[in-house]
Amino acid sequence: MPAPKVLISDALSPAAVQIFKDRGIEVDFQPDLGKDKDKLAAIIGNYDGLAIRSATKVTPKILEAAKALKVIGRAGIGVDNVDIPAATAKGIIVMNTPFGNSITTAEHAVAMMFALAREIPAADASTQAGKWEKNRFMGVEITAKTLGIIGCGNIGSIVAERAIGLKMKVIAYDPFLSPERALDLGVEKVELEDLLARADFITLHTPLTEKTKNVLSAEALAKTKKGVRIINCARGGLVDEVALRAALDSGHVAGAAFDVFVEEPAKENPLFGHPNVVCTPHLGAATTEAQENVALQVAEQMSEYLLRGAISNAVNFPSITAEEAPKLKPFIALAENLGSFAGQLTETGIKSVHITYEGTVAGLKIKALTSAAVAGLLRPMLADINVVSAPSVAKERGIVIEETTREAQGEHDALITLTVVTEKQERSVVGTVFADGAPRIVAIKGIKVDAEFAPSMIYVTNEDKPGFIGRFAGLLGDAGVNIATFALGRDRQGGSAIALVEVDGAVPDSVLASVQTIPGVKQVKPLKF
Numbered sequence: 001m002p003a004p005k006v007l008i009s010d011a012l013s014p015a016a017v018q019i020f021k022d023r024g025i026e027v028d029f030q031p032d033l034g035k036d037k038d039k040l041a042a043i044i045g046n047y048d049g050l051a052i053r054s055a056t057k058v059t060p061k062i063l064e065a066a067k068a069l070k071v072i073g074r075a076g077i078g079v080d081n082v083d084i085p086a087a088t089a090k091g092i093i094v095m096n097t098p099f100g101n102s103i104t105t106a107e108h109a110v111a112m113m114f115a116l117a118r119e120i121p122a123a124d125a126s127t128q129a130g131k132w133e134k135n136r137f138m139g140v141e142i143t144a145k146t147l148g149i150i151g152c153g154n155i156g157s158i159v160a161e162r163a164i165g166l167k168m169k170v171i172a173y174d175p176f177l178s179p180e181r182a183l184d185l186g187v188e189k190v191e192l193e194d195l196l197a198r199a200d201f202i203t204l205h206t207p208l209t210e211k212t213k214n215v216l217s218a219e220a221l222a223k224t225k226k227g228v229r230i231i232n233c234a235r236g237g238l239v240d241e242v243a244l245r246a247a248l249d250s251g252h253v254a255g256a257a258f259d260v261f262v263e264e265p266a267k268e269n270p271l272f273g274h275p276n277v278v279c280t281p282h283l284g285a286a287t288t289e290a291q292e293n294v295a296l297q298v299a300e301q302m303s304e305y306l307l308r309g310a311i312s313n314a315v316n317f318p319s320i321t322a323e324e325a326p327k328l329k330p331f332i333a334l335a336e337n338l339g340s341f342a343g344q345l346t347e348t349g350i351k352s353v354h355i356t357y358e359g360t361v362a363g364l365k366i367k368a369l370t371s372a373a374v375a376g377l378l379r380p381m382l383a384d385i386n387v388v389s390a391p392s393v394a395k396e397r398g399i400v401i402e403e404t405t406r407e408a409q410g411e412h413d414a415l416i417t418l419t420v421v422t423e424k425q426e427r428s429v430v431g432t433v434f435a436d437g438a439p440r441i442v443a444i445k446g447i448k449v450d451a452e453f454a455p456s457m458i459y460v461t462n463e464d465k466p467g468f469i470g471r472f473a474g475l476l477g478d479a480g481v482n483i484a485t486f487a488l489g490r491d492r493q494g495g496s497a498i499a500l501v502e503v504d505g506a507v508p509d510s511v512l513a514s515v516q517t518i519p520g521v522k523q524v525k526p527l528k529f
């Protein structure tokens with residue numbers, strides 16, 4: 001197999017290039033390419049991996065051209081420059097490095113707080129202009145002041161720890177912060193209104209979502225304490241920039257320090273030019289240490305995925321370690337084939353899917369297996385589905401998915417049972433993986449069989465009556481269709497029977513129609529795996 005190829009289209013630390021090379025991955029380092037979307041679209045089709053920071057915008061158009069792309073690695077935290085639903089729909093794993101730049105970004109927020117409190121940038125400019133304006137710059141102490149943190153996750157918590165060390169009182173608004181964690185951090189968990197009314201400094205550390213957009217709106221700003229200072233080192237759009245400018249102009253807000261802007265690169269901005277505003281060009285993560293951390297980490301993660309199938313810090317797929325990947329592989333194939341078997345027999349809307357993992361397979365990453373089963377199930381109906389996109393597609397369609405794990409109960413060390421409930425019926429199929437690594441079907445609708453999945457198969461359900469096998473084999477023989485393997489099962493003598501037959505090549509419709517006329521035959525279905 002040729003070595004995978006990775007494109008680095010942003011200014012990552014060169015440490016990443018070395019990691020890829022050391023792992024035997026071909027790497028193309030073009031740090032300015034991300035800014036030229038047409039050039040990126042023209043060459044992206046050649047790569048298995050794309051490593052980026054924030055300048056590269058991975059749009060549906062880029063993804064459309066990315067025919068071989070398997071993984072996008074963001075050397076940083078925010079993945080808002082990647083169209084995740086579009087990448088997911090194409091089965092592309094999107095990874096980030098959730099911790100590598102947190103300390104650095106928290107330190108930037110603290111630096112911005114000091115810059116505001118002591119007007120350092122303006123005082124620096126004035127001093128270097130030879131003005132020596134000792135009386136112009138009257139700062140404020142931060143000791144004993146209240147810091148309001150909006151979003152107390154990785155970065156917010158580090159800011160909280162630092163601020164407590166600086167003898168500030170820290171209050172935090174974060175609906176997902178548990179009371180125990182707040183207690184551990186030594187912060188007071190409050191509602192937004194309370195934070196707005198009490199904070200002397202407010203710092204934002206949430207992602208930009210529908211809920212957090214303009215969390216500091218004109219209305220919210222009006223509820224803040226007069227003289228408040230606001231710091232945003234998270235994402236542009238968390239604060240209404242126009243409303244903030246008005247609050248600065250009126251003197252209600254004493255200062256604002258912004259690293260991130262609604263539009264970036266920010267060439268013009270409502271905040272620019274105000275004497276009490278400090279701005280940096282999205283430098284939160286810009287330290288040697290952080291850039292080295294995230295570059296090394298993203299290169300390691302992408303290499304592990306491309307070479308060993310291990311997934312970590314993916315925002316659109318469960319994590320799988322390099323040790324788990326080879327163990328999972330045959331069960332992923334089994335789950336996908338069981339799903340495909342059920343999907344090919346399903347002709348009405350699917351209401352729910354129940355998957356039972358039994359024995360050793362119950363100890364594996366069942367989320368990944370469920371994704372594979374659902375992808376197999378929906379593929380006969382939806383051509384573009386893949387293991388990464390399957391859960392979200394199922395959710396959009398209102399299909400309920402349930403998983404159960406339990407210890408081995410019968411003769412097999414590991415079993416997967418897939419039960420699909422449609423508008424008309426319930427169908428279940430059971431499979432295992434034998435020691436040779438080949439996935440097999442071991443029961444259908446409660447009837448035992450033993451068959452491997454093959455590229456071309458015929459599934460027949462019939463009444464268990466003498467003569468069926470002879471006639472069936474005769475019809476196939478007369479049509480020149482060779483039978484490779486023949487698996488039979490029945491619930492009881494004279495009851496319901498099934499046949500799962502592997503044939504060489506496709507079976508003409510006319511032959512299937514003839515099989516359907518054999519007395520006692522209920523259903524005949526060609527299957528492909």
Ligand SMILES: NC(=O)C1=CN([C@@H]2O[C@H](COP(=O)(O)OP(=O)(O)OC[C@H]3O[C@@H](n4cnc5c(N)ncnc54)[C@H](O)[C@@H]3O)[C@@H](O)[C@H]2O)C=CC1
Nearest residue numbers: 077078151152153154155174176205206207233234284285
């Ligand atoms: N300026 C820069 O260069 C950098 C910016 N960032 C940005 O900083 C932000 C925070 O990053 P992390 O702390 O790593 O993320 P995180 O995911 O660890 O923390 C985010 C926190 O926001 C909270 N949150 C979510 N919705 C909320 C809401 N509606 N109201 C209040 N809180 C809410 C979450 O519960 C979570 O605790 C991200 O947007 C990230 O992209 C990160 C690194 C560098």
Ligand SMILES: O=C(O)CCC(=O)C(=O)O
Nearest residue numbers: 053054075076077078285
């Ligand atoms: O790569 C950068 O400089 C931006 C970092 C950032 O915003 C993030 O990690 O979310």
